[in-house]
Amino acid sequence: MLYTPLHRVKNAIRFKNAAENNLWMILGKTDPWSGGGYNDTNPPPDDPEAISVIDPAIAVKAEVFWIVEDEEGDLEFRDPSEDPPVLRKFYEDDNEEDMIDNLYSLIMVRGELLGSSLINLGESSFRQIGFSTNLVPATGHEADLILAPADVEEWGTLETIANRVPVSLIATTLYRDSQLIQF
Numbered sequence: 417m418l419y420t421p422l423h424r425v426k427n428a429i430r431f432k433n434a435a436e437n438n439l440w441m442i443l444g445k446t447d448p449w450s451g452g453g454y455n456d457t458n459p460p461p462d463d464p465e466a467i468s469v470i471d472p473a474i475a476v477k478a479e480v481f482w483i484v485e486d487e488e489g490d491l492e493f494r495d496p497s498e499d500p501p502v503l504r505k506f507y508e509d510d511n512e513e514d515m516i517d518n519l520y521s522l523i524m525v526r527g528e529l530l531g532s533s534l535i536n537l538g539e540s541s542f543r544q545i546g547f548s549t550n551l552v553p554a555t556g557h558e559a560d561l562i563l564a565p566a567d568v569e570e571w572g573t574l575e576t577i578a579n580r581v582p583v584s585l586i587a588t589t590l591y592r593d594s595q596l597i598q599f
Contacts, residue, residue, distance in 0.1 A: 421519040421521070422516070422519065424519075424521040424599040425515055425516055425519055425520065425521045425599070427521070427599045428482075428515070428520075428521040428522070428523055428597075428599040429512060429515070429516075431480075431523060431575075431597070431599065432480055432481075432482065432523055434549060435480040435525070435549050435575075436480060438549050438550065438551075439477070439478040439479065439480050439525060439527075439547060439548070439549055439575075440475045440476065440477060440478055440527070440547065440548050440549075440551045440563075440572065441475070441476045441477075441478040441525075441526075441527025441528075441529075441545065441546075441547055441593060442469045442472050442474070442475045442476075442545070442546045442547070442548055442551075442571065443469070443472070443473050443474050443476075443529075443534065443542040443544070443545055444469035444470050444471045444472040444473050444542060444543075444544045444545075444546075445469065445470040445471055445542060445543040445544035445579075446471060446473050446539045446541060446542055446543070447471070447543075448543075448582075449543060449579075456543070456581055456582050457581060459543060459579040459580060459581055460579055461579065462577055462578055462579050463577065463579075466546075466574060466577045467574055468546075468571055468574055469544050469545070469546040469548075469571075469574070469577065470544055472565055472568070472571060473534060473537060473539045473542055473565065474529070474533060474534050474537055474539075474562065474563065474564065474565075475548075475551060475562070475563040475568055475571075476527050476528070476529045476533070476561065476562050476563075477527070477561040477562070478525055478526060478527035478547060479525070479526050479527070480523060480524070480525050480526075481508050481510065481523070481524055481526075482508065482509045482510060482511075482512075482515055482520065482522070482523060482524075483506040483507065483508055483509070483522050483523070483524045483596070484506060484507055484509050484514075484518075484520055484522070485504060485505070485506050485522070486505060486506060486507050487505055488505065488507075489505035489506040489507035490505075490507060491505065491506040491507060491508065491524070491594075492504070492505055492506075493505075493506065493524075493594060493596060506522075506524070508524075521598065521599040522596060522597070522598055522599075523596070523597045523598075523599070524594055524595070524596055524597075525547045525575070525576065525594065525595050525597065526592065526593065526594040526595075527547070527592070527593055528590060528591060528592040528593070529562065529590075529591055530587070530588070530589070530590055530591075531585030531586050531587050531588060531589035531590075531591060532587040532588070533562050534585055535585065535586075535587055537564050537565075540584055540585055540586075541582045541583060541584040541585065542580075542582070542583055543579065543580050543581070543582055543583070544577065544578070544579055544580065545577070545578050545580065545593055546574050546575075546576060546577040546578070547574075547575050547576045547595060548571060548572040548573055548574050548575060549572055549573050549575055550570070550572035550573050551563075551568060551570065551571055551572035552568070552569040552570035552572065553567060553568060553569065554566070554567050554568060554569045555569075575597070576595045576597065578595065
């Protein structure tokens with residue numbers, strides 16, 4: 417069976433519409449990597465069967481948007497699938513008709529937080545990042561844009577995950593992470 421390019425675009429549309437105002441960046445795994453020959457300088461590969469971030473430390477409201485690859489684009493993404501990683505450029509396009517007409521099916525998810533947000537929760541580093549949809553804030557926290565683990569009733573559906581070497585933050589650090597999803 418072969419999925420047509422239009423099918424991929426329609427799936428991207430469904431995801432983008434479902435994730436709009438319903439996407440969260442989750443940072444976790446605050447303890448060092450260990451076991452299986454892995455450590456903080458050699459984290460395990462990303463697990464395609466993961467259903468959650470390990471020991472979530474914080475959830476931050478994230479954004480989702482269409483992107484189109486263009487060497488003149490103002491959004492830059494270092495593609496780690498290339499060796500050495502290649503810098504690719506994109507621009508944001510919010511016109512769904514353009515996506516359908518040109519069969520574009522690339523989505524970018526992005527979240528950011530100030531280091532003090534994590535530090536105020538008693539953590540200063542993390543080793544795993546994921547983006548989830550359908551996260552359910554605990555009662556009284558529905559309008560919050562940043563959630564501590566105790567403020568989350570259900571962590572939702574993990575859409576992407578990445579294992580990292582430790583990322584340490586100081587209070588004034590603005591941390592931003594973007595991930596590409598190709599449908």
